[in-house]
Amino acid sequence: MKKDCLDIGSIQEFMDGELDQRRIASVSDHIGNCDSCAMMLADAEDESAIVFPALEREFNTLVPTQRLWNKINGAIETERDNAPFWTKAWAFLKVCLINPSLAVAAGLLVVVALISAVWISQNNSAVRGVEIVDNKPVSVTKPVVTNSDPVVIPIRPEILSENNAAVAVRSSSSPRTERSRLVNASFSEKKEPKPADQKPAEVTLPGEDSYVKTIASLAKTVDLQKDSVMRPSEWIAYERDMAVVNDAISKMRTEVKRDPKNDSAKQVLYSSYQNKIDLLNSVSRKEELVASMK
Amino acid sequence: MKTVNRQLKLILASVLLSATPVVASAQRANPPEPPVVPSTTRARPIPYPQTQPPERYDGQNAERSIKVDPSINLSLCVTQGKVKVNGWNRDEIRVFVAGGSNFGFKILQKSSKTDAPVWLMIVAAETKPKQSSPNECLWGGDIEIDAPVNATINIKGQEVTTQIDSVKKVNVRTIGGDISASNIANGVTASAGQGDITVEDSKGAMLLESTTGNIVVFEAGPSEIGDIFKARTHGGTVSMQALDYRQLEVNSISGSVVYVGQVLSGGTYGFGTTNGSIRLTLPQNSASGLSASYGFGSFNSEFPIKVTTENISEGPVKSIIGSLGGGGDAVLKLTTNNGNILIRKQ
Numbered sequence: 085m086k087k088d089c090l091d092i093g094s095i096q097e098f099m100d101g102e103l104d105q106r107r108i109a110s111v112s113d114h115i116g117n118c119d120s121c122a123m124m125l126a127d128a129e130d131e132s133a134i135v136f137p138a139l140e141r142e143f144n145t146l147v148p149t150q151r152l153w154n155k156i157n158g159a160i161e162t163e164r165d166n167a168p169f170w171t172k173a174w175a176f177l178k179v180c181l182i183n184p185s186l187a188v189a190a191g192l193l194v195v196v197a198l199i200s201a202v203w204i205s206q207n208n209s210a211v212r213g214v215e216i217v218d219n220k221p222v223s224v225t226k227p228v229v230t231n232s233d234p235v236v237i238p239i240r241p242e243i244l245s246e247n248n249a250a251v252a253v254r255s256s257s258s259p260r261t262e263r264s265r266l267v268n269a270s271f272s273e274k275k276e277p278k279p280a281d282q283k284p285a286e287v288t289l290p291g292e293d294s295y296v297k298t299i300a301s302l303a304k305t306v307d308l309q310k311d312s313v314m315r316p317s318e319w320i321a322y323e324r325d326m327a328v329v330n331d332a333i334s335k336m337r338t339e340v341k342r343d344p345k346n347d348s349a350k351q352v353l354y355s356s357y358q359n360k361i362d363l364l365n366s367v368s369r370k371e372e373l374v375a376s377m378k
Numbered sequence: 379m380k381t382v383n384r385q386l387k388l389i390l391a392s393v394l395l396s397a398t399p400v401v402a403s404a405q406r407a408n409p410p411e412p413p414v415v416p417s418t419t420r421a422r423p424i425p426y427p428q429t430q431p432p433e434r435y436d437g438q439n440a441e442r443s444i445k446v447d448p449s450i451n452l453s454l455c456v457t458q459g460k461v462k463v464n465g466w467n468r469d470e471i472r473v474f475v476a477g478g479s480n481f482g483f484k485i486l487q488k489s490s491k492t493d494a495p496v497w498l499m500i501v502a503a504e505t506k507p508k509q510s511s512p513n514e515c516l517w518g519g520d521i522e523i524d525a526p527v528n529a530t531i532n533i534k535g536q537e538v539t540t541q542i543d544s545v546k547k548v549n550v551r552t553i554g555g556d557i558s559a560s561n562i563a564n565g566v567t568a569s570a571g572q573g574d575i576t577v578e579d580s581k582g583a584m585l586l587e588s589t590t591g592n593i594v595v596f597e598a599g600p601s602e603i604g605d606i607f608k609a610r611t612h613g614g615t616v617s618m619q620a621l622d623y624r625q626l627e628v629n630s631i632s633g634s635v636v637y638v639g640q641v642l643s644g645g646t647y648g649f650g651t652t653n654g655s656i657r658l659t660l661p662q663n664s665a666s667g668l669s670a671s672y673g674f675g676s677f678n679s680e681f682p683i684k685v686t687t688e689n690i691s692e693g694p695v696k697s698i699i700g701s702l703g704g705g706g707d708a709v710l711k712l713t714t715n716n717g718n719i720l721i722r723k724q
Contacts, residue, residue: 172387318572321590325612325631328653332715335673335694348671348689348697352713355650359631363612366589370571373551377455377515377536 090114090121095128100151289340289350295357302364309371325363332356437518440480443472447494448526449546453486454500455515456535462520465527465544465561473500478518527563539573547582556591564601574614583607588614592633596620615654630654634717638724641666645708655717658710662723665706671697671713679721 090098090111097103098111115121177190314322336353339346446452448469454461459478475481480503487497500523501514515536525531530547533540537554544561548568556573559566565582568575574591577584581601585608586593592614598607599622607623609616615633618626624645628635634654641647641664649656655675670677673694685700694715702710702721712719 315572318589321613328632332652335715339694342693346689346695349695352671352673352695352715355629355713356652356715359629359652362610362629363631366587366612369569370553370589373534373553374536377457377534378513 088114089118090124092124092128095121095125098125099128099132102150289353291354292357295354295361299357299360299364302361302368306364306367310367313367313371313374322363322367326360329356329360329363333360437475437478438480439474439476440478441472441474442481442483443470444483444498445469445494446471446498446526446529447489447492447496448528449530450495450526450528451497451530451532452500452523452525453498453532454523456521456533456538457513457515457517458535458537459516459518459521460539461523461533461535461541463523463525463531463533463540463542463545465529465546466524467527468524469494469526470524471498471526471529472524474520474522475516475518476520476522478521479503479516481516484514565605581605584609587611590614592617594618599623640664641706641708641710643707646711647708648711648713650711650713651717652714653716654714656712656714656719658712658721659724660721663703665703666701666708666710667705668702669697669699669709669711670719671695672717672719673715675714675716675718677719680723681721 094103094111098108103111115125310319310322333353333356336349336356339349340353343349446469450471452471471483473481481500482503483495484499484501485495485497486499488494489496499514500516502516523531525545527544528546531542531545531549533542533548533550533552535550535552535555538552539555540550540552540557542548542550542557542559542562546562547564548559548562548566550557550559550567551569552573553571554573555570556576557568557570558576558578559568559580560578562577562580562582565584566577566580567585568577569587570591571589572591573588575586575588575593577586577595577598580598583600583605584595584598586595587609588611590613591611593609593611593616595607595609595617596619598620599605600607604625605623606625606627607621608627609618610627610629611633612631613633614630615636616628616630617636618628619638621637621639622642624642626637626645626647626649628637628649630651632653633651635649635651635656637647637649637657638659640661645666647666649658660681664681668683673696677696677698679702681703683698683700683702684705685698687697687699689695689697
């Protein structure tokens with residue numbers, strides 16, 4: 085045995101894993117070079133192999149070693165780190181309730197949170213009304229994009245600075261997604277209408293208003309009557325004829341808009357209006373006839 | 379250090395707990411409600427009151443006659459049946475109903491000179507079986523009426539096939555069934571809901587309207603200067619031959635217009651359709667002004683046309699204004715939105 089050989093205690097600690105890393109390395113190096121210490125380690129391992137299974141129950145239940153304590157503490161730390169938020173919150177609440185001052189503080193915090201929630205919800209309802217109005221120009225003024233990519237509307241910095249105050253006020257109590265829509269709405273309000281966006285002036289022919297009014301009043305009456313007066317086949321014929329006439333009116337209106345001097349189109353338009361009136365009148369006359377025979 | 383970290387975590391948890399309702403309330407900011415879209419479901423149509431065909435022949439036969447003024451105005455209402463009116467040279471009206479309702483005469487007015495009825499109505503004397511309320515309308519298999527040739531006949535009917543021959547004037551309105559008039563001396567007014575109208579060898583102003591039926595008129599003309607011919611159908615064809623009117627207004631919505639006859643000097647002939655063709659067959663010496671508008675179709679004429687204005691550019695309306703056959707006092711006005719215009723020589 086050399087004078088720097090290991091004692092049986094160190095070998096036992098080495099076996100139990102109770103040494104630090106540096107000491108474990110030196111013990112390992114020494115055992116590798118010292119046959120007597122290696123023999124001692126082998127004897128100790130043999131003894132452990134015999135004794136530990138026999139005394140395992142005693143070790144595990146009655147005498148917790150340092151190694152066991154370390155394992156227990158490590159497991160507690162791991163479990164604490166992996167615990168869900170709600171478990172931690174519940175633990176926090178339990179601590180608060182145990183301490184009266186903390187419980188009072190928590191109660192006050194909850195009350196303040198409830199009041200703020202009610203106040204914010206009321207503000208949101210008021211802001212929502214504004215959003216509906218502001219959303220209109222967004223949907224109208226933005227060009228139609230046919231591809232499937234999401235539409236990204238760049239916002240000019242100067243526009244943002246112009247509307248900074250309004251945006252700040254509105255965004256202070258609005259969620260993130262709503263905030264961006266409000267910014268877009270403000271942008272649309274400031275947008276100058278381009279000449280291409282302006283609707284062409286509505287061309288109204290002389291006497292057309294009276295045709296349109298007459299048709300509107302007749303249509304209102306006929307819509308109430310036609311269900312009771314017409315048979316299905318008549319109904320189909322009526323709808324077909326009405327579709328033909330409406331198509332003619334639509335085409336002629338477009339043509340007259342395009343070329344207001346097109347007298348032929350005007351003439352056809354007038355005659356189509358008259359056809360529509362006759363068609364509607366036919367239903368009214370039929371209703372009169374049916375009523376007179378009852 | 380561990381204690382400080384634990385306290386920081388607890389404070390963070392309390393802050394998150396208090397912020398939870400705020401975040402939740404913010405999440406409740408719903409997007410704007412979508413616009414209300416009117417329901418497109420159509421209300422179920424009310425069943426049309428149907429007649430009862432099995433009861434057509436379960437009535438009785440009845441015949442009555444009455445002495446009337448030669449210029450009698452006769453009115454009757456018919457629920458269903460086949461009505462035949464024939465003019466004769468007697469101052470008497472005879473009515474025969476086969477397999478139908480009993481009836482009577484209701485005198486509405488008498489002549490101050492002859493004390494004979496000048497306005498008479500034929501009314502049902504009994505109500506139809508299963509009919510809840512009394513009704514003046516006749517019903518029967520065949521209803522035959524003989525009336526003076528100078529009589530004016532007014533008929534309104536529901537499901538009636540009407541044939542009128544050799545009377546002075548006719549006014550018929552039906553919901554279903556064909557109307558046929560011939561040898562009418564002084565005008566025909568006929569309105570058929572679902573039925574054809576045929577007028578033959580008749581004179582006088584004419585106003586013919588059908589909803590889904592065809593209109594056929596041949597050998598007709600005015601009884602007085604200025605009598606107008608008007609024919610209008612929504613879903614049928616208007617066919618005319620040998621008419622002597624100087625003013626014609628013919629219109630169809632989804633049918634064609636066919637005219638075979640002459641163009642009289644000073645006449646105004648208006649033929650129009652929204653979705654159909656216009657075909658004219660005129661004598662070879664025909665001459666008139668011409669104004670034709672057509673959309674998706676073509677214009678063809680066997681007559682020489684002197685074009686004054688022509689617009690055949692791309693668009694829903696093309697037009698030709700000019701004179702046909704060297705020009706004349708008459709005006710031919712042809713309009714179709716979707717169809718051809720063809721003018722042929724006889």
